[in-house]
Amino acid sequence: MAKLILVKHAPVRIDPGVISHRWVLSKEGRRRCDWLAEELQLRGVSRLYASLEPKALETAALVAVRLGLALEPRPNLHENYRSGLGFQGAVELRGRLREFFERPADVVINETAIAALQRFVEAIASIVSEGQYQTLAVVTHGTVISLVVAQHNPIAPFELWAALQLPSYVVLDLTSFSFNGEVHNYSAQ
Secondary structure, eight states: OOEEEEEEEEEEEEEESGGGOOOBHHHHHHHHHHHHHHHHHHHOOOEEESSSHHHHHHHHHHHHHHHHHEEEETTTTTOOTTTOOOOOOHHHHHHHHHHHHHHHSSSSSSSOOHHHHHHHHHHHHHHHHTTTOOOOEEEEEEHHHHHHHHSSSSSSHHHHHHHSSSSSSHHHHTTTTOOOOOOEOOOOO
C-alpha cells in the first residue's frame, strides 16, 4: 500500500546570527542521515522530495545519494515564515510555537498556522498526484508536518511537534493521510 512519509530534517548547526531558514546541518546531523536513509529504504521509498531550505535539502540530498534516488526539491514545503523574529532560545521558541498552534488564525510568527497549512497542503497534493501508488518521502519541517497530520487525525499539533526529534518521520496513508500515532525518531544504536 502506498504511503506518504513526512520527514523532519536532521540536526542543524545553530548560528544565532543567521536566520533559521538558512541553517545547514551539523556534523552530527549529517551522520544521522545514515539512519534516516536506512529507515526510508526499509519503508520502500521510491520518490524523495524536499523543502528548499538548506537543512531539509541537505538532509534529503544525503539520503538520496545513499538510496540512489533522484532528489526533487519543491517550493512551499518550507517551515512557517520566521523572518524578522530573530534568534530565540529553546524555551522562548517553544512558547511561541505553542501559541502558533493554539491560535491558528492569528499572526504569531509572521504567518498564520492556517496559511502555512494551506500552502503546505497544496504542495503535498501536487506531489501526491505525481506519485500515485508509490511510497513518497518529503523532507520538511516540524511545524508544517504537525499541522497537516493534525488536520487529518485526532492529535494536537503542538504535542506532535514536541514529539518530533531530529531527524524523525511519520507515515501517513497516501490518500486519507491517516496516521497510526507512531513517531519514528532517530535513536543512537
